[in-house]
Ligand code: GLC
Protein backbone atom coordinates (compact mmCIF):
# COMPACT_ATOMS: atom_id res chain seq x y z
CA UNK A 1 0.00 0.00 0.00
CA UNK A 2 2.69 2.57 0.87
CA UNK A 3 4.42 1.72 -2.44
CA UNK A 4 1.15 2.24 -4.28
CA UNK A 5 0.57 5.59 -2.64
CA UNK A 6 4.13 6.66 -3.33
CA UNK A 7 3.76 5.80 -7.01
CA UNK A 8 0.65 7.96 -7.21
CA UNK A 9 2.19 10.78 -5.21
CA UNK A 10 5.14 10.97 -7.57
CA UNK A 11 2.85 11.44 -10.52
CA UNK A 12 0.02 13.51 -9.06
CA UNK A 13 1.28 15.51 -6.07
CA UNK A 14 1.93 18.64 -8.14
CA UNK A 15 -1.80 19.11 -8.68
CA UNK A 16 -3.88 21.38 -6.45
CA UNK A 17 -6.47 18.59 -6.30
CA UNK A 18 -4.03 16.13 -4.76
CA UNK A 19 -4.14 16.91 -0.99
CA UNK A 20 -7.89 16.27 -0.57
CA UNK A 21 -7.62 13.14 -2.73
CA UNK A 22 -4.64 11.90 -0.79
CA UNK A 23 -6.47 12.38 2.51
CA UNK A 24 -9.32 10.20 1.26
CA UNK A 25 -6.88 7.61 -0.04
CA UNK A 26 -5.63 7.45 3.51
CA UNK A 27 -9.11 6.49 4.68
CA UNK A 28 -10.35 4.25 1.88
CA UNK A 29 -7.47 2.87 -0.16
CA UNK A 30 -7.13 -0.10 2.18
CA UNK A 31 -10.73 -1.14 1.57
CA UNK A 32 -10.48 -0.62 -2.17
CA UNK A 33 -7.30 -2.65 -2.38
CA UNK A 34 -8.58 -5.48 -0.20
CA UNK A 35 -11.86 -5.87 -2.05
CA UNK A 36 -10.25 -5.80 -5.47
CA UNK A 37 -7.55 -8.19 -4.34
CA UNK A 38 -10.28 -10.72 -3.57
CA UNK A 39 -11.38 -10.59 -7.20
CA UNK A 40 -8.23 -9.86 -9.17
CA UNK A 41 -5.34 -10.11 -6.71
CA UNK A 42 -3.91 -13.27 -8.26
CA UNK A 43 -3.10 -11.54 -11.53
CA UNK A 44 0.47 -10.50 -12.24
CA UNK A 45 -0.67 -7.05 -13.39
CA UNK A 46 -2.83 -6.38 -10.31
CA UNK A 47 -0.74 -3.49 -9.03
CA UNK A 48 -0.65 -1.81 -12.43
CA UNK A 49 -4.40 -2.24 -12.70
CA UNK A 50 -4.89 -0.55 -9.34
CA UNK A 51 -2.60 2.38 -10.16
CA UNK A 52 -4.41 2.98 -13.46
CA UNK A 53 -7.77 2.80 -11.69
CA UNK A 54 -6.66 5.39 -9.15
CA UNK A 55 -5.24 7.66 -11.84
CA UNK A 56 -8.60 7.54 -13.53
CA UNK A 57 -10.29 8.30 -10.20
CA UNK A 58 -7.96 11.24 -9.67
CA UNK A 59 -8.75 12.67 -13.10
CA UNK A 60 -12.41 12.40 -12.26
CA UNK A 61 -11.92 14.06 -8.86
CA UNK A 62 -9.93 16.87 -10.50
CA UNK A 63 -12.76 17.49 -12.96
CA UNK A 64 -15.44 17.53 -10.26
CA UNK A 65 -17.27 20.88 -10.01
CA UNK A 66 -16.46 22.98 -6.95
CA UNK A 67 -20.15 22.95 -5.94
CA UNK A 68 -20.04 19.14 -5.84
CA UNK A 69 -16.84 19.15 -3.84
CA UNK A 70 -18.55 21.45 -1.35
CA UNK A 71 -21.43 18.99 -1.22
CA UNK A 72 -18.93 16.16 -0.65
CA UNK A 73 -17.61 17.93 2.42
CA UNK A 74 -21.11 18.62 3.78
CA UNK A 75 -22.19 15.01 3.34
CA UNK A 76 -19.03 13.62 4.90
CA UNK A 77 -19.64 15.83 7.94
CA UNK A 78 -23.25 14.61 8.25
CA UNK A 79 -23.38 11.02 6.96
CA UNK A 80 -26.86 10.42 8.40
CA UNK A 81 -28.44 13.28 6.48
CA UNK A 82 -30.76 10.94 4.54
CA UNK A 83 -32.31 9.58 7.76
CA UNK A 84 -34.28 12.81 8.19
CA UNK A 85 -38.09 12.66 8.34
CA UNK A 86 -38.02 15.40 5.71
CA UNK A 87 -36.81 12.98 3.04
CA UNK A 88 -39.32 12.25 0.31
CA UNK A 89 -38.57 10.66 -3.04
CA UNK A 90 -40.28 10.63 -6.41
CA UNK A 91 -39.58 8.64 -9.55
CA UNK A 92 -40.51 9.30 -13.18
CA UNK A 93 -39.55 8.88 -16.80
CA UNK A 94 -38.25 12.19 -18.15
CA UNK A 95 -40.23 11.98 -21.40
CA UNK A 96 -43.48 10.70 -19.88
CA UNK A 97 -43.42 13.17 -16.99
CA UNK A 98 -42.25 16.33 -18.67
CA UNK A 99 -41.07 15.76 -22.27
CA UNK A 100 -37.39 16.49 -21.73
CA UNK A 101 -34.78 17.71 -19.23
CA UNK A 102 -35.87 21.34 -19.58
CA UNK A 103 -39.44 20.19 -18.98
CA UNK A 104 -38.44 18.50 -15.72
CA UNK A 105 -36.63 21.66 -14.69
CA UNK A 106 -39.79 23.68 -15.37
CA UNK A 107 -41.69 21.28 -13.11
CA UNK A 108 -39.50 21.86 -10.04
CA UNK A 109 -42.21 24.06 -8.45
CA UNK A 110 -44.65 21.13 -8.63
CA UNK A 111 -42.08 18.79 -7.08
CA UNK A 112 -41.57 21.28 -4.27
CA UNK A 113 -45.31 21.64 -3.79
CA UNK A 114 -45.43 17.90 -3.22
CA UNK A 115 -42.53 18.10 -0.76
CA UNK A 116 -39.99 16.09 -2.80
CA UNK A 117 -36.27 16.32 -2.14
CA UNK A 118 -35.11 13.19 -4.00
CA UNK A 119 -35.88 12.62 -7.68
CA UNK A 120 -35.11 9.40 -9.52
CA UNK A 121 -35.12 9.90 -13.27
CA UNK A 122 -35.37 6.63 -15.12
CA UNK A 123 -32.21 5.99 -17.19
CA UNK A 124 -31.84 8.95 -19.59
CA UNK A 125 -28.77 7.66 -21.39
CA UNK A 126 -28.37 6.81 -25.04
CA UNK A 127 -30.13 3.61 -26.01
CA UNK A 128 -31.46 2.11 -29.24
CA UNK A 129 -35.16 2.16 -30.08
CA UNK A 130 -37.20 0.05 -29.91
CA UNK A 131 -34.76 -2.17 -27.96
CA UNK A 132 -34.28 0.15 -25.00
CA UNK A 133 -36.10 -1.53 -22.07
CA UNK A 134 -37.15 1.96 -21.06
CA UNK A 135 -33.51 3.07 -20.85
CA UNK A 136 -32.03 -0.08 -19.28
CA UNK A 137 -30.22 -1.09 -22.49
CA UNK A 138 -27.51 1.53 -22.64
CA UNK A 139 -25.28 2.22 -25.67
CA UNK A 140 -23.39 5.09 -24.06
CA UNK A 141 -23.18 6.13 -20.41
CA UNK A 142 -21.74 9.49 -21.47
CA UNK A 143 -24.41 10.61 -23.91
CA UNK A 144 -28.08 11.13 -23.24
CA UNK A 145 -31.06 10.04 -25.28
CA UNK A 146 -31.24 13.00 -27.72
CA UNK A 147 -35.03 13.18 -27.41
CA UNK A 148 -34.53 14.25 -23.79
CA UNK A 149 -31.76 16.78 -24.41
CA UNK A 150 -27.98 16.82 -24.36
CA UNK A 151 -25.65 15.83 -21.57
CA UNK A 152 -25.19 19.52 -20.69
CA UNK A 153 -28.95 19.90 -20.32
CA UNK A 154 -28.87 17.02 -17.84
CA UNK A 155 -26.02 18.75 -15.99
CA UNK A 156 -28.04 21.96 -15.91
CA UNK A 157 -31.07 20.08 -14.58
CA UNK A 158 -28.96 18.44 -11.89
CA UNK A 159 -27.72 21.86 -10.80
CA UNK A 160 -31.23 23.34 -10.75
CA UNK A 161 -32.49 20.40 -8.69
CA UNK A 162 -29.63 20.74 -6.24
CA UNK A 163 -30.29 24.44 -5.84
CA UNK A 164 -33.94 23.59 -5.11
CA UNK A 165 -32.85 21.11 -2.44
CA UNK A 166 -33.65 18.02 -4.52
CA UNK A 167 -31.10 15.20 -4.75
CA UNK A 168 -30.82 13.68 -8.22
CA UNK A 169 -30.94 9.90 -8.46
CA UNK A 170 -29.84 8.06 -11.60
CA UNK A 171 -29.28 4.41 -12.41
CA UNK A 172 -25.99 2.63 -12.76
CA UNK A 173 -27.01 -0.03 -15.27
CA UNK A 174 -23.87 -2.06 -14.79
CA UNK A 175 -24.98 -5.69 -14.96
CA UNK A 176 -25.39 -5.41 -18.72
CA UNK A 177 -25.20 -3.08 -21.70
CA UNK A 178 -27.16 -2.88 -24.90
CA UNK A 179 -26.06 -5.32 -27.59
CA UNK A 180 -25.38 -2.19 -29.67
CA UNK A 181 -22.93 -0.68 -27.19
CA UNK A 182 -19.54 -0.25 -28.88
CA UNK A 183 -18.05 -2.82 -26.48
CA UNK A 184 -20.66 -5.35 -27.60
CA UNK A 185 -20.07 -4.57 -31.26
CA UNK A 186 -16.33 -5.03 -30.76
CA UNK A 187 -16.86 -8.27 -28.83
CA UNK A 188 -19.14 -9.63 -31.56
CA UNK A 189 -16.54 -8.72 -34.19
CA UNK A 190 -13.91 -10.70 -32.26
CA UNK A 191 -11.78 -7.75 -31.11
CA UNK A 192 -9.46 -9.39 -28.54
CA UNK A 193 -9.64 -6.36 -26.23
CA UNK A 194 -13.40 -6.82 -25.83
CA UNK A 195 -13.94 -10.54 -26.31
CA UNK A 196 -14.02 -11.07 -22.55
CA UNK A 197 -16.29 -8.11 -21.78
CA UNK A 198 -19.31 -10.40 -22.11
CA UNK A 199 -20.09 -14.11 -21.88
CA UNK A 200 -19.97 -15.43 -25.44
CA UNK A 201 -20.09 -19.16 -26.18
CA UNK A 202 -19.56 -21.01 -29.47
CA UNK A 203 -22.40 -23.46 -28.82
CA UNK A 204 -24.86 -24.66 -26.17
CA UNK A 205 -22.40 -26.71 -24.10
CA UNK A 206 -21.64 -24.10 -21.46
CA UNK A 207 -25.07 -22.43 -21.49
CA UNK A 208 -26.68 -25.82 -20.87
CA UNK A 209 -24.40 -26.46 -17.90
CA UNK A 210 -25.16 -23.06 -16.39
CA UNK A 211 -28.88 -23.30 -16.99
CA UNK A 212 -29.20 -26.35 -14.78
CA UNK A 213 -29.16 -23.97 -11.80
CA UNK A 214 -30.50 -20.67 -13.20
CA UNK A 215 -33.89 -19.06 -12.77
CA UNK A 216 -35.63 -17.45 -15.73
CA UNK A 217 -36.16 -13.72 -15.33
CA UNK A 218 -38.01 -12.71 -18.52
CA UNK A 219 -39.36 -16.08 -19.78
CA UNK A 220 -41.95 -14.39 -22.03
CA UNK A 221 -39.14 -12.79 -23.99
CA UNK A 222 -36.73 -15.72 -24.19
CA UNK A 223 -36.38 -19.05 -22.43
CA UNK A 224 -33.36 -19.47 -20.16
CA UNK A 225 -30.59 -16.96 -19.60
CA UNK A 226 -28.88 -17.03 -23.00
CA UNK A 227 -29.68 -15.73 -26.48
CA UNK A 228 -28.40 -16.91 -29.84
CA UNK A 229 -26.63 -14.55 -32.23
CA UNK A 230 -27.16 -14.58 -36.00
CA UNK A 231 -23.81 -16.38 -36.42
CA UNK A 232 -24.92 -19.22 -34.13
CA UNK A 233 -23.01 -18.21 -30.99
CA UNK A 234 -24.71 -17.78 -27.62
CA UNK A 235 -24.46 -14.82 -25.26
CA UNK A 236 -25.51 -14.40 -21.63
CA UNK A 237 -28.67 -12.28 -21.41
CA UNK A 238 -30.36 -12.41 -18.00
CA UNK A 239 -33.00 -9.90 -19.08
CA UNK A 240 -33.93 -9.12 -22.71
CA UNK A 241 -31.93 -10.79 -25.48
CA UNK A 242 -30.61 -7.35 -26.45
CA UNK A 243 -29.16 -6.78 -22.93
CA UNK A 244 -25.79 -8.51 -22.72
CA UNK A 245 -24.47 -9.31 -19.24
CA UNK A 246 -21.03 -7.86 -18.51
CA UNK A 247 -18.26 -10.14 -17.31
CA UNK A 248 -16.76 -8.77 -14.08
CA UNK A 249 -14.28 -11.61 -13.84
CA UNK A 250 -12.44 -9.43 -16.35
CA UNK A 251 -10.78 -6.51 -14.48
CA UNK A 252 -11.01 -4.38 -17.64
CA UNK A 253 -14.79 -4.45 -17.23
CA UNK A 254 -14.52 -3.25 -13.65
CA UNK A 255 -12.22 -0.42 -14.71
CA UNK A 256 -14.31 0.61 -17.71
CA UNK A 257 -17.50 0.71 -15.66
CA UNK A 258 -15.70 2.58 -12.86
CA UNK A 259 -15.00 5.32 -15.39
CA UNK A 260 -18.67 5.43 -16.37
CA UNK A 261 -19.73 5.50 -12.71
CA UNK A 262 -17.51 8.46 -11.88
CA UNK A 263 -18.65 10.27 -14.99
CA UNK A 264 -22.27 9.86 -13.87
CA UNK A 265 -21.33 10.97 -10.34
CA UNK A 266 -19.85 14.17 -11.72
CA UNK A 267 -23.12 15.03 -13.43
CA UNK A 268 -24.31 15.86 -9.92
CA UNK A 269 -25.92 12.58 -8.93
CA UNK A 270 -26.34 11.93 -5.19
CA UNK A 271 -27.84 8.45 -5.17
CA UNK A 272 -26.83 5.89 -7.73
CA UNK A 273 -29.45 3.20 -8.18
CA UNK A 274 -27.38 0.03 -8.55
CA UNK A 275 -29.46 -1.87 -11.06
CA UNK A 276 -29.89 -5.64 -10.85
CA UNK A 277 -27.15 -6.10 -8.21
CA UNK A 278 -28.10 -9.71 -7.53
CA UNK A 279 -26.89 -10.82 -10.97
CA UNK A 280 -23.49 -9.17 -11.38
CA UNK A 281 -21.31 -12.23 -10.68
CA UNK A 282 -21.68 -15.72 -12.16
CA UNK A 283 -20.39 -19.09 -11.06
CA UNK A 284 -21.09 -22.44 -12.66
CA UNK A 285 -23.27 -24.65 -10.50
CA UNK A 286 -24.86 -21.74 -8.64
CA UNK A 287 -28.01 -19.72 -9.23
CA UNK A 288 -25.69 -16.87 -10.26
CA UNK A 289 -27.60 -14.56 -7.94
CA UNK A 290 -26.39 -12.93 -4.71
CA UNK A 291 -22.92 -14.49 -4.91
CA UNK A 292 -20.33 -13.20 -2.40
CA UNK A 293 -18.39 -11.62 -5.26
CA UNK A 294 -21.40 -9.41 -6.08
CA UNK A 295 -20.97 -7.87 -2.63
CA UNK A 296 -17.22 -7.56 -3.11
CA UNK A 297 -17.77 -5.68 -6.37
CA UNK A 298 -20.23 -3.29 -4.73
CA UNK A 299 -17.88 -2.62 -1.83
CA UNK A 300 -15.04 -1.93 -4.26
CA UNK A 301 -17.17 0.55 -6.20
CA UNK A 302 -18.27 2.08 -2.93
CA UNK A 303 -14.67 2.59 -1.78
CA UNK A 304 -13.90 4.23 -5.10
CA UNK A 305 -16.87 6.59 -4.67
CA UNK A 306 -15.69 7.49 -1.15
CA UNK A 307 -12.34 8.49 -2.67
CA UNK A 308 -13.38 10.33 -5.83
CA UNK A 309 -17.04 11.40 -5.37
CA UNK A 310 -17.84 11.16 -1.65
CA UNK A 311 -21.32 12.70 -1.85
CA UNK A 312 -22.40 9.74 -3.98
CA UNK A 313 -24.39 7.05 -2.17
CA UNK A 314 -25.62 3.71 -3.47
CA UNK A 315 -29.14 2.35 -3.57
CA UNK A 316 -29.47 -1.39 -4.01
CA UNK A 317 -32.01 -2.88 -6.37
CA UNK A 318 -32.20 -6.50 -5.26
CA UNK A 319 -35.66 -7.94 -5.73
CA UNK A 320 -34.82 -11.28 -4.15
CA UNK A 321 -35.39 -13.36 -1.00
CA UNK A 322 -35.56 -11.03 2.05
CA UNK A 323 -32.52 -12.71 3.67
CA UNK A 324 -30.51 -11.66 0.61
CA UNK A 325 -31.98 -8.15 0.24
CA UNK A 326 -30.56 -6.97 3.59
CA UNK A 327 -27.07 -8.30 2.85
CA UNK A 328 -26.56 -5.48 0.34
CA UNK A 329 -27.11 -2.86 3.06
CA UNK A 330 -24.10 -1.50 4.91
CA UNK A 331 -22.30 1.84 4.96
CA UNK A 332 -19.47 0.15 3.06
CA UNK A 333 -21.75 -1.28 0.38
CA UNK A 334 -25.20 0.17 -0.38
CA UNK A 335 -26.39 2.77 2.11
CA UNK A 336 -30.02 2.46 1.02
CA UNK A 337 -32.11 -0.23 -0.63
CA UNK A 338 -35.55 -0.77 -2.02
CA UNK A 339 -37.76 -2.62 0.48
CA UNK A 340 -39.51 -5.07 -1.86
CA UNK A 341 -40.81 -7.20 1.01
CA UNK A 342 -42.80 -4.40 2.59
CA UNK A 343 -44.06 -3.37 -0.85
CA UNK A 344 -45.30 -6.86 -1.72
CA UNK A 345 -46.88 -7.42 1.68
CA UNK A 346 -48.79 -4.14 1.57
CA UNK A 347 -50.54 -5.53 -1.50
CA UNK A 348 -50.92 -8.96 0.07
CA UNK A 349 -52.66 -7.45 3.13
CA UNK A 350 -54.95 -5.38 0.94
CA UNK A 351 -56.05 -8.54 -0.88
CA UNK A 352 -56.56 -10.74 2.20
CA UNK A 353 -57.71 -8.04 4.66
CA UNK A 354 -55.30 -9.71 7.08
CA UNK A 355 -52.12 -8.05 8.23
CA UNK A 356 -50.29 -11.07 9.68
CA UNK A 357 -47.51 -11.33 7.07
CA UNK A 358 -46.90 -7.58 7.01
CA UNK A 359 -46.93 -7.35 10.80
CA UNK A 360 -44.39 -10.16 10.95
CA UNK A 361 -42.16 -8.48 8.35
CA UNK A 362 -42.20 -5.19 10.23
CA UNK A 363 -41.35 -6.94 13.48
CA UNK A 364 -38.71 -9.33 12.21
CA UNK A 365 -37.26 -7.98 8.99
CA UNK A 366 -37.34 -4.22 9.26
CA UNK A 367 -34.30 -3.51 11.44
CA UNK A 368 -31.17 -2.41 9.55
CA UNK A 369 -27.52 -1.72 10.36
CA UNK A 370 -26.65 1.80 11.53
CA UNK A 371 -25.96 4.20 8.69
CA UNK A 372 -28.38 2.55 6.27
CA UNK A 373 -32.04 3.02 5.38
CA UNK A 374 -34.89 1.47 3.48
CA UNK A 375 -36.47 3.10 0.49
CA UNK A 376 -40.10 2.24 1.15
CA UNK A 377 -42.54 2.31 -1.74
CA UNK A 378 -46.00 1.28 -2.81
CA UNK A 379 -44.97 0.33 -6.33
CA UNK A 380 -42.21 1.12 -8.80
CA UNK A 381 -41.78 1.19 -12.57
CA UNK A 382 -41.33 -2.61 -12.35
CA UNK A 383 -43.74 -5.42 -11.65
CA UNK A 384 -44.89 -6.50 -8.19
CA UNK A 385 -43.27 -9.84 -7.34
CA UNK A 386 -44.30 -11.85 -4.28
CA UNK A 387 -40.83 -12.03 -2.73
CA UNK A 388 -41.79 -12.95 0.84
CA UNK A 389 -40.03 -15.92 2.46
CA UNK A 390 -41.98 -19.19 2.42
CA UNK A 391 -40.46 -20.09 5.78
CA UNK A 392 -41.96 -16.91 7.31
CA UNK A 393 -45.34 -17.62 5.78
CA UNK A 394 -45.50 -21.19 7.05
CA UNK A 395 -45.09 -19.95 10.64
CA UNK A 396 -48.45 -18.28 10.13
CA UNK A 397 -49.94 -21.34 8.48
CA UNK A 398 -49.73 -19.77 5.03
CA UNK A 399 -48.50 -21.89 2.13
CA UNK A 400 -46.24 -19.71 0.00
CA UNK A 401 -46.99 -21.18 -3.42
CA UNK A 402 -50.75 -21.22 -2.90
CA UNK A 403 -50.74 -17.74 -1.46
CA UNK A 404 -48.87 -16.40 -4.50
CA UNK A 405 -51.37 -18.12 -6.79
CA UNK A 406 -54.19 -16.43 -4.90
CA UNK A 407 -52.50 -13.02 -5.05
CA UNK A 408 -51.94 -13.35 -8.77
CA UNK A 409 -55.58 -14.24 -9.37
CA UNK A 410 -56.73 -11.43 -7.10
CA UNK A 411 -54.64 -8.75 -8.79
CA UNK A 412 -55.40 -9.75 -12.38
CA UNK A 413 -59.08 -9.85 -11.56
CA UNK A 414 -59.53 -13.57 -11.90
CA UNK A 415 -60.89 -13.72 -8.38
CA UNK A 416 -64.54 -12.97 -7.82
CA UNK A 417 -65.13 -9.77 -5.89
CA UNK A 418 -61.63 -8.39 -6.46
CA UNK A 419 -61.42 -4.62 -6.68
CA UNK A 420 -58.08 -4.75 -8.50
CA UNK A 421 -57.40 -4.33 -12.21
CA UNK A 422 -53.87 -5.57 -12.81
CA UNK A 423 -52.18 -7.35 -15.69
CA UNK A 424 -49.96 -10.46 -15.49
CA UNK A 425 -46.22 -10.04 -16.08
CA UNK A 426 -44.00 -12.97 -17.14
CA UNK A 427 -46.70 -15.53 -16.50
CA UNK A 428 -44.71 -18.78 -16.50
CA UNK A 429 -46.88 -21.86 -16.91
CA UNK A 430 -43.89 -24.20 -16.24
CA UNK A 431 -43.25 -22.90 -12.76
CA UNK A 432 -46.64 -21.35 -11.96
CA UNK A 433 -44.71 -18.15 -11.37
CA UNK A 434 -46.22 -14.80 -12.26
CA UNK A 435 -45.83 -11.16 -11.27
CA UNK A 436 -48.21 -8.22 -11.47
CA UNK A 437 -48.29 -5.01 -13.47
CA UNK A 438 -50.68 -2.17 -12.72
CA UNK A 439 -50.90 1.43 -11.52
CA UNK A 440 -51.52 1.98 -7.83
CA UNK A 441 -54.96 3.48 -8.55
CA UNK A 442 -56.01 0.53 -10.73
CA UNK A 443 -54.80 -2.05 -8.22
CA UNK A 444 -56.68 -0.20 -5.45
CA UNK A 445 -60.02 -0.19 -7.27
CA UNK A 446 -60.23 3.36 -8.62
CA UNK A 447 -60.50 2.14 -12.21
CA UNK A 448 -63.66 0.21 -11.49
CA UNK A 449 -65.16 2.88 -9.26
CA UNK A 450 -64.81 1.04 -5.96
CA UNK A 451 -65.94 3.42 -3.18
CA UNK A 452 -62.91 2.58 -1.00
CA UNK A 453 -60.24 3.13 -3.66
CA UNK A 454 -59.06 6.54 -2.46
CA UNK A 455 -58.86 5.35 1.14
CA UNK A 456 -56.80 2.31 0.06
CA UNK A 457 -54.36 4.50 -1.87
CA UNK A 458 -53.90 6.80 1.15
CA UNK A 459 -53.58 3.84 3.51
CA UNK A 460 -50.71 2.24 1.57
CA UNK A 461 -48.90 5.54 1.19
CA UNK A 462 -49.55 6.37 4.84
CA UNK A 463 -47.68 3.25 5.94
CA UNK A 464 -44.79 3.87 3.57
CA UNK A 465 -44.57 7.42 4.96
CA UNK A 466 -44.66 6.22 8.57
CA UNK A 467 -42.27 3.25 8.38
CA UNK A 468 -39.04 5.29 8.32
CA UNK A 469 -36.28 5.51 5.74
CA UNK A 470 -36.94 7.27 2.46
CA UNK A 471 -40.52 7.04 1.15
CA UNK A 472 -40.65 6.94 -2.64
CA UNK A 473 -43.67 7.95 -4.75
CA UNK A 474 -44.21 6.89 -8.34
CA UNK A 475 -45.13 10.25 -9.85
CA UNK A 476 -48.66 10.08 -11.20
CA UNK A 477 -49.90 7.97 -8.29
CA UNK A 478 -50.34 11.18 -6.23
CA UNK A 479 -53.16 12.20 -8.60
CA UNK A 480 -54.64 8.72 -9.04
CA UNK A 481 -53.45 7.93 -12.56
CA UNK A 482 -54.85 4.61 -13.86
CA UNK A 483 -53.55 1.92 -16.19
CA UNK A 484 -52.74 2.96 -19.74
CA UNK A 485 -53.11 0.37 -22.51
CA UNK A 486 -51.64 2.57 -25.26
CA UNK A 487 -48.42 0.54 -24.98
CA UNK A 488 -50.10 -2.31 -26.87
CA UNK A 489 -49.98 -0.13 -30.00
CA UNK A 490 -46.22 0.38 -29.70
CA UNK A 491 -44.22 -2.56 -31.10
CA UNK A 492 -41.27 -1.71 -28.84
CA UNK A 493 -43.46 -2.01 -25.72
CA UNK A 494 -46.35 -4.34 -26.56
CA UNK A 495 -44.56 -7.44 -25.25
CA UNK A 496 -43.84 -5.94 -21.83
CA UNK A 497 -46.90 -5.35 -19.64
CA UNK A 498 -44.96 -3.14 -17.22
CA UNK A 499 -45.75 -0.30 -19.63
CA UNK A 500 -49.37 -0.45 -18.49
CA UNK A 501 -48.27 1.25 -15.26
CA UNK A 502 -45.94 3.80 -16.86
CA UNK A 503 -48.55 6.26 -18.19
CA UNK A 504 -47.72 9.72 -19.49
CA UNK A 505 -48.37 12.65 -17.16
CA UNK A 506 -52.09 13.41 -16.95
CA UNK A 507 -52.39 17.21 -17.02
CA UNK A 508 -56.16 16.90 -16.60
CA UNK A 509 -55.80 15.02 -13.32
CA UNK A 510 -53.09 17.34 -12.11
CA UNK A 511 -55.41 20.30 -12.71
CA UNK A 512 -57.90 18.67 -10.30
CA UNK A 513 -55.41 18.23 -7.50
CA UNK A 514 -56.88 20.89 -5.23
CA UNK A 515 -60.49 19.98 -5.99
CA UNK A 516 -61.85 17.87 -3.15
CA UNK A 517 -64.79 16.77 -5.28
CA UNK A 518 -62.46 14.68 -7.48
CA UNK A 519 -60.56 11.50 -6.68
CA UNK A 520 -57.35 13.19 -7.88
CA UNK A 521 -57.93 16.03 -5.44
CA UNK A 522 -58.73 13.74 -2.53
CA UNK A 523 -55.60 11.68 -3.13
CA UNK A 524 -53.33 14.66 -3.69
CA UNK A 525 -54.56 16.68 -0.73
CA UNK A 526 -54.67 13.61 1.51
CA UNK A 527 -51.09 12.80 0.61
CA UNK A 528 -49.94 16.37 1.02
CA UNK A 529 -51.36 16.37 4.52
CA UNK A 530 -49.56 13.13 5.43
CA UNK A 531 -46.31 14.40 3.95
CA UNK A 532 -46.54 17.69 5.84
CA UNK A 533 -47.23 15.93 9.11
CA UNK A 534 -44.41 13.50 8.57
CA UNK A 535 -41.93 16.21 7.72
CA UNK A 536 -42.90 18.16 10.86
CA UNK A 537 -42.64 15.14 13.20
CA UNK A 538 -39.14 14.09 14.34
CA UNK A 539 -40.43 10.67 15.50
CA UNK A 540 -40.57 9.72 11.81
CA UNK A 541 -36.80 10.16 11.36
CA UNK A 542 -34.56 7.10 11.07
CA UNK A 543 -35.92 3.62 10.75
CA UNK A 544 -36.50 2.30 14.25
CA UNK A 545 -39.89 0.69 14.64
CA UNK A 546 -41.51 -1.60 17.21
CA UNK A 547 -44.42 -3.87 16.39
CA UNK A 548 -47.71 -3.20 18.21
CA UNK A 549 -50.15 -6.10 18.24
CA UNK A 550 -53.67 -4.73 17.84
CA UNK A 551 -55.20 -8.19 18.43
CA UNK A 552 -57.42 -7.47 15.45
CA UNK A 553 -56.37 -9.50 12.37
CA UNK A 554 -57.20 -6.61 10.01
CA UNK A 555 -55.37 -3.87 11.90
CA UNK A 556 -51.64 -3.34 11.47
CA UNK A 557 -49.84 -1.68 14.34
CA UNK A 558 -46.38 -0.33 15.11
CA UNK A 559 -44.81 2.44 17.12
CA UNK A 560 -42.04 4.81 16.13
CA UNK A 561 -40.17 5.44 19.38
CA UNK A 562 -38.97 9.00 20.00
CA UNK A 563 -37.69 10.91 23.04
CA UNK A 564 -40.37 13.58 22.59
CA UNK A 565 -43.12 10.91 22.68
CA UNK A 566 -43.74 7.72 20.74
CA UNK A 567 -46.00 7.60 17.75
CA UNK A 568 -48.48 4.75 17.34
CA UNK A 569 -49.49 3.85 13.80
CA UNK A 570 -52.65 1.81 13.30
CA UNK A 571 -54.04 0.82 9.92
CA UNK A 572 -57.29 -0.92 9.09
CA UNK A 573 -56.86 -3.08 5.98
CA UNK A 574 -60.53 -3.94 5.58
CA UNK A 575 -63.66 -2.33 4.20
CA UNK A 576 -65.41 -2.89 7.54
CA UNK A 577 -65.15 -0.96 10.76
CA UNK A 578 -62.67 -2.57 13.14
CA UNK A 579 -62.48 -2.31 16.89
CA UNK A 580 -59.41 -2.36 19.12
CA UNK A 581 -60.08 -3.44 22.62
CA UNK A 582 -59.47 -1.04 25.50
CA UNK A 583 -57.32 -3.71 27.18
CA UNK A 584 -54.87 -3.67 24.24
CA UNK A 585 -54.40 0.08 24.66
CA UNK A 586 -54.37 0.04 28.47
CA UNK A 587 -50.61 0.54 28.90
CA UNK A 588 -50.59 3.72 26.80
CA UNK A 589 -51.58 7.30 27.59
CA UNK A 590 -55.32 7.77 28.29
CA UNK A 591 -55.90 9.93 25.22
CA UNK A 592 -53.93 10.81 22.11
CA UNK A 593 -54.05 13.19 19.15
CA UNK A 594 -54.18 11.73 15.65
CA UNK A 595 -51.82 13.55 13.31
CA UNK A 596 -53.77 12.37 10.26
CA UNK A 597 -57.17 13.83 11.13
CA UNK A 598 -56.22 16.25 13.91
CA UNK A 599 -58.81 14.59 16.17
CA UNK A 600 -58.27 13.35 19.74
CA UNK A 601 -59.04 9.78 20.71
CA UNK A 602 -59.84 8.45 24.19
CA UNK A 603 -57.71 5.32 24.25
CA UNK A 604 -59.07 4.11 27.58
CA UNK A 605 -62.38 3.51 25.79
CA UNK A 606 -60.79 1.41 23.05
CA UNK A 607 -60.71 2.45 19.38
CA UNK A 608 -63.06 2.13 16.47
CA UNK A 609 -61.37 2.37 13.04
CA UNK A 610 -63.41 3.28 9.97
CA UNK A 611 -62.88 1.20 6.78
CA UNK A 612 -59.25 1.61 5.64
CA UNK A 613 -58.62 4.21 8.33
CA UNK A 614 -55.06 5.16 9.19
CA UNK A 615 -54.16 6.65 12.57
CA UNK A 616 -50.90 8.31 13.55
CA UNK A 617 -51.39 8.70 17.29
CA UNK A 618 -49.07 10.90 19.28
CA UNK A 619 -48.45 9.22 22.60
CA UNK A 620 -47.26 12.05 24.79
CA UNK A 621 -47.26 11.51 28.53
CA UNK A 622 -49.35 13.99 30.42
CA UNK A 623 -51.02 15.29 27.27
CA UNK A 624 -54.49 14.15 28.27
C1 GLC B 1 -33.96 -3.51 -13.41
C2 GLC B 1 -34.94 -2.48 -13.86
C3 GLC B 1 -35.86 -3.08 -14.86
C4 GLC B 1 -35.04 -3.62 -16.00
C5 GLC B 1 -33.98 -4.59 -15.50
C6 GLC B 1 -32.95 -4.81 -16.54
O1 GLC B 1 -34.55 -4.45 -12.63
O2 GLC B 1 -35.65 -1.98 -12.77
O3 GLC B 1 -36.79 -2.14 -15.30
O4 GLC B 1 -35.88 -4.28 -16.90
O5 GLC B 1 -33.26 -4.08 -14.43
O6 GLC B 1 -32.09 -3.70 -16.62
Ligand code: GLC
Pocket residue numbers: 217276317318319320382383385
Ligand atom coordinates in the same frame (compact mmCIF):
# COMPACT_ATOMS: atom_id res chain seq x y z
C1 GLC C 1 -34.76 -8.37 -11.14
C2 GLC C 1 -35.22 -7.28 -12.01
C3 GLC C 1 -36.66 -6.93 -11.80
C4 GLC C 1 -37.46 -8.16 -11.87
C5 GLC C 1 -36.93 -9.19 -10.95
C6 GLC C 1 -37.61 -10.46 -11.21
O1 GLC C 1 -34.52 -7.90 -9.86
O2 GLC C 1 -34.42 -6.20 -11.78
O3 GLC C 1 -37.10 -6.07 -12.80
O4 GLC C 1 -38.80 -7.90 -11.57
O5 GLC C 1 -35.58 -9.43 -11.16
O6 GLC C 1 -37.46 -11.38 -10.24
